[in-house]
Amino acid sequence: MLKQMGKAAKAASMEMMNISAQKTSAALLAIADALIDNTDRILSENEKDIAAFVEKGGKKTMVDRLKLTKERIFDMAEGIRKVEGLSSPVGEVSSMTLRPNGLKIGKKRVPLGVIGIIYEARPNVTVDAAALCIKTQNACILRGGSEALLSNSIICDIISQALASVGYPENAVQLIKNTDRSVAVEMMKLNDYIDVLIPRGGAGLIKTVVNTATVPVIETGTGNCHIYIEKSADFNMALDIAVNAKTSRPSVCNAAETLLVDEDIAEEFLPAIYDALAPYCVEIRGCHKTKKILEDITLATEEDFYTEYNDLIFAVKVVSGTNEAISHINEHGTGHSEAIVTNDYSKSNQFLDEVDAAAVYVNASTRFTDGFEFGFGAEIGISTQKLHARGPMGLNELTTTKYIIYGNGQIR
Amino acid sequence: MLKQMGKAAKAASMEMMNISAQKTSAALLAIADALIDNTDRILSENEKDIAAFVEKGGKKTMVDRLKLTKERIFDMAEGIRKVEGLSSPVGEVSSMTLRPNGLKIGKKRVPLGVIGIIYEARPNVTVDAAALCIKTQNACILRGGSEALLSNSIICDIISQALASVGYPENAVQLIKNTDRSVAVEMMKLNDYIDVLIPRGGAGLIKTVVNTATVPVIETGTGNCHIYIEKSADFNMALDIAVNAKTSRPSVCNAAETLLVDEDIAEEFLPAIYDALAPYCVEIRGCHKTKKILEDITLATEEDFYTEYNDLIFAVKVVSGTNEAISHINEHGTGHSEAIVTNDYSKSNQFLDEVDAAAVYVNASTRFTDGFEFGFGAEIGISTQKLHARGPMGLNELTTTKYIIYGNGQIR
Numbered sequence: 092m093l094k095q096m097g098k099a100a101k102a103a104s105m106e107m108m109n110i111s112a113q114k115t116s117a118a119l120l121a122i123a124d125a126l127i128d129n130t131d132r133i134l135s136e137n138e139k140d141i142a143a144f145v146e147k148g149g150k151k152t153m154v155d156r157l158k159l160t161k162e163r164i165f166d167m168a169e170g171i172r173k174v175e176g177l178s179s180p181v182g183e184v185s186s187m188t189l190r191p192n193g194l195k196i197g198k199k200r201v202p203l204g205v206i207g208i209i210y211e212a213r214p215n216v217t218v219d220a221a222a223l224c225i226k227t228q229n230a231c232i233l234r235g236g237s238e239a240l241l242s243n244s245i246i247c248d249i250i251s252q253a254l255a256s257v258g259y260p261e262n263a264v265q266l267i268k269n270t271d272r273s274v275a276v277e278m279m280k281l282n283d284y285i286d287v288l289i290p291r292g293g294a295g296l297i298k299t300v301v302n303t304a305t306v307p308v309i310e311t312g313t314g315n316c317h318i319y320i321e322k323s324a325d326f327n328m329a330l331d332i333a334v335n336a337k338t339s340r341p342s343v344c345n346a347a348e349t350l351l352v353d354e355d356i357a358e359e360f361l362p363a364i365y366d367a368l369a370p371y372c373v374e375i376r377g378c379h380k381t382k383k384i385l386e387d388i389t390l391a392t393e394e395d396f397y398t399e400y401n402d403l404i405f406a407v408k409v410v411s412g413t414n415e416a417i418s419h420i421n422e423h424g425t426g427h428s429e430a431i432v433t434n435d436y437s438k439s440n441q442f443l444d445e446v447d448a449a450a451v452y453v454n455a456s457t458r459f460t461d462g463f464e465f466g467f468g469a470e471i472g473i474s475t476q477k478l479h480a481r482g483p484m485g486l487n488e489l490t491t492t493k494y495i496i497y498g499n500g501q502i503r
Numbered sequence: 504m505l506k507q508m509g510k511a512a513k514a515a516s517m518e519m520m521n522i523s524a525q526k527t528s529a530a531l532l533a534i535a536d537a538l539i540d541n542t543d544r545i546l547s548e549n550e551k552d553i554a555a556f557v558e559k560g561g562k563k564t565m566v567d568r569l570k571l572t573k574e575r576i577f578d579m580a581e582g583i584r585k586v587e588g589l590s591s592p593v594g595e596v597s598s599m600t601l602r603p604n605g606l607k608i609g610k611k612r613v614p615l616g617v618i619g620i621i622y623e624a625r626p627n628v629t630v631d632a633a634a635l636c637i638k639t640q641n642a643c644i645l646r647g648g649s650e651a652l653l654s655n656s657i658i659c660d661i662i663s664q665a666l667a668s669v670g671y672p673e674n675a676v677q678l679i680k681n682t683d684r685s686v687a688v689e690m691m692k693l694n695d696y697i698d699v700l701i702p703r704g705g706a707g708l709i710k711t712v713v714n715t716a717t718v719p720v721i722e723t724g725t726g727n728c729h730i731y732i733e734k735s736a737d738f739n740m741a742l743d744i745a746v747n748a749k750t751s752r753p754s755v756c757n758a759a760e761t762l763l764v765d766e767d768i769a770e771e772f773l774p775a776i777y778d779a780l781a782p783y784c785v786e787i788r789g790c791h792k793t794k795k796i797l798e799d800i801t802l803a804t805e806e807d808f809y810t811e812y813n814d815l816i817f818a819v820k821v822v823s824g825t826n827e828a829i830s831h832i833n834e835h836g837t838g839h840s841e842a843i844v845t846n847d848y849s850k851s852n853q854f855l856d857e858v859d860a861a862a863v864y865v866n867a868s869t870r871f872t873d874g875f876e877f878g879f880g881a882e883i884g885i886s887t888q889k890l891h892a893r894g895p896m897g898l899n900e901l902t903t904t905k906y907i908i909y910g911n912g913q914i915r
Contacts, residue, residue, distance in 0.1 A: 105833060105857070105859070108856070108857060108859065109856045109857055188878060190876070190877075190878060194867055194871060196877055196878075203889050203890075204859065204889065282713070286888075286889050286890075287889065287890055301694070301717055302717050305713055305714050307719070307720070307722075307888060307889075307890045308719070309890070310719075325912070328912040331912065331914050332912065332914055335914035335915060336914075339914070339915055421517060443907045444520070444521050445517070445520060445521055447517070447520065447616065447905075448905065449905060449906060450905070450906040450908060451905060451906070451907055451908065452908045452910060453908070453909050453910060454909070454910040454911055454912055454913075455606055455908055455909075455910025455911075455912070455913040455914075456913060456914045456915055458914070458915040459606060459908065459913065459915055460906075464602070464606075464915070465602075465608055465906070466600060466602060466608075476698075476719060477615050477616065477698050477699065477719075477903040478615075478698075478699055478719045478721070478890060478891040478903070479890040479891040481903050481904055481905060481906075482904075482905070482906045491889040491890070491893050492893055492894075493859075493860065493861060493862070493863060493893060493894070494861060494862040494863070494872075494877070494893075494894045495855045495863055496862060496863065496864045496865070496867055496871065497865050497866070497867075498864060498865060498866040498867025499866055499867075500737070500740040500743065500744065500866055500867070501866075501867040501868060501871065502743050502744055502747035502748075502751070502867075502868045502870070503747060503751055503868055503870040503871055503876070
């Protein structure tokens with residue numbers, strides 16, 4: 092069955108490779124309209140998903156992720172209209188060189204082909220992923236969590252009908268409705284038909300996909316992010332950035348998990364950050380040196396420094412200087428987002444050069460690592476690996492290149 | 504043991520991330536000199552490898568790949584000197600945008616980190632891979648075939664000594680001397696220390712790595728390449744290109760395996776190409792329509808059209824026109840290199856747009872798909888997949904990017 096879907100997706104992707112921008116826009120706008128028009132049908136299926144999930148004893152935070160409302164559906168449709176308005180990278184020839192033998196070799200941006208997306212309980216990912224794939228002329232095969240099956244099914248049916256209504260390849264977006272694990276495994280090994288897999292969800296899901304898939308995977312990532320306060324830092328700036336990175340949205344991957352403080356300023360800075368974090372009820376877990384200064388905090392274990400809390404907990408470590416801060420980050424970090432607060436020119440450069448992460452900041456909160464904040468107008472995830480895409484992934488990262496070569500009879 | 508090597512490689516790669524171009528050049532030139540100085544030692548170990556391989560009944564073609572000579576070692580050293588002279592992409596900031604909030608976001612080209620290379624019996628790959636990795640400031644872990652173990656070992660020892668002699672991190676290049684399959688499998692799953700795996704060798708090796716590895720793989724590929732003669736083609740150009748693509752070096756991946764001919768010109772073109780190929784003793788395996796015109800050829804099976812012969816065999820198929828040629832290629836090709844010979848403007852554009860391959864040619868031989876012919880000055884392989892790198896891979900493809908962000912206190 093999956094092979095049939097794969098074949099259909101490949102065929103759709105071949106049609107889409109050369110489709111006009113007008114047709115792509117028409118398809119996206121038709122989907123946005125159809126979602127609004129079918130709001131009641133979507134909400135009714137979503138209610139069934141939620142009822143079944145609650146009955147099974149599903150967690151309240153998960154229910155929130157699963158739940159759709161009229162407003163959320165409106166936002167989903169607005170999101171599609173925004174994607175429609177972005178300029179597509181497909182077709183751009185980024186370079187064209189003339190070789191000594193007269194060959195003209197151009198590098199052209201083209202769709203990836205068929206993208207597989209594996210995600211958890213959030214039905215808005217269905218719409219989001221479909222819109223980004225259509226905009227970049229990629230077909231997609233979606234596999235969402237079983238808790239959201241009815242919601243995802245109705246959304247995908249509406250998408251297919253909308254595509255058909257404007258003469259767009261209907262198999263551009265397909266949902267795997269069999270949520271058995273074995274089918275997901277089969278999908279991860281469907282190398283003949285799927286060009287790339289993008290898992291979107293928690294660390295467990297991503298690890299499973301990386302370990303199981305033979306299809307190339309773009310790993311979107313966990314973020315154990317650090318804020319390092321160098322001794323020359325502006326004190327108020329340092330406090331603002333540390334508080335913002337920890338507390339503005341602690342559950343997301345670009346939130347900070349560990350604060351590193353230079354020992355020369357620790358006695359002054361630690362009590363100040365302690366007071367600044369107090370209104371947010373942040374639990375501080377500090378190293379021995381930290382605990383000497385802030386006596387009533389918890390002592391951090393080595394494990395703490397490897398943990399992405401996604402919560403109002405902040406690990407704190409006093410370091411001897413920039414060298415120790417950088418080694419600590421490269422050892423414990425997940426290569427997501429790292430920041431130094433400093434007013435020292437050479438320390439700022441050293442940090443930018445030597446920290447091995449997707450996004451390295453001087454004097455700003457790590458919370459800016461995001462496709463919208465970076466100006467991409469869209470985001471399919473944040474890559475913490477080094478192949479193909481690193482950092483926030485926008486439309487460009489959903490494309491590849493091919494060489495187009497113009498000759499006049501050259502042989503070798 | 505492998506974990507220790509991984510740790511050492513990671514540590515070396517951290518040192519290399521910020522190493523000066525002078526030191527990189529000194530390291531490369533020291534290796535080139537050391538290879539020449541130690542020619543006799545290398546040849547003596549290589550002779551032992553060959554003797555053992557011949558005793559085991561190794562194939563003659565394999566012996567040729569395994570064998571080193573004074574000239575080949577000289578060429579290896581010259582190759583390193585050429586790599587030293589290339590300009591490195593590392594450090595380039597390809598874009599820097601100013602966001603409305605004042606953040607300056609730059610995209611900087613940086614080394615991948617640690618590259619694992621798995622290859623077969625050719626000891627020159629050891630030198631080649633090491634040089635390209637050092638030039639791009641990547642550490643590498645090499646795993647060559649067991650037949651070449653003594654040759655690879657002495658070469659790697661010489662490389663390490665040369666690196667040490669100029670104060671370069673010695674663990675920049677490490678060879679896995681235990682050639683057990685289980686160790687190779689362990690290497691393919693060493694995600695904590697290896698950033699990318701590049702297999703170099705035959706289809707079997709590449710398939711094994713793709714199916715086994717959890718470390719991201721850059722697939723270098725097999726080439727089932729096509730030459731399509733459209734009806735408006737210049738006849739002599741078409742003959743030259745078809746003969747060149749098939750016969751100039753049939754064993755390589757950019758050689759053509761199938762010839763597609765428009766039916767309108769088949770009666771005239773097929774006898775001409777038959778005569779043109781005759782001096783090269785090329786066996787033609789044709790479809791039914793081809794066999795009607797060239798009666799004494801072999802009838803091709805469907806399997807023939809999927810086969811990368813790497814030999815003086817040419818599959819030939821008569822097609823109804825450009826649409827059929829493109830679907831045949833997208834169905835049977837391996838996404839490597841594909842060529843149309845035509846004088847029709849819209850057909851040439853259709854072929855460039857719709858053929859899904861790393862390199863698509865108009866009026867030139869597929870034999871040009873090569874890092875040197877493309878002007879990269881180096882080549883680590885030819886990628887037939889779509890992630891990260893597609894087509895010939897030079898220095899640029901051995902790097903990744905990171906975002907560097909300059910703020911002045913921005914919070915979100």
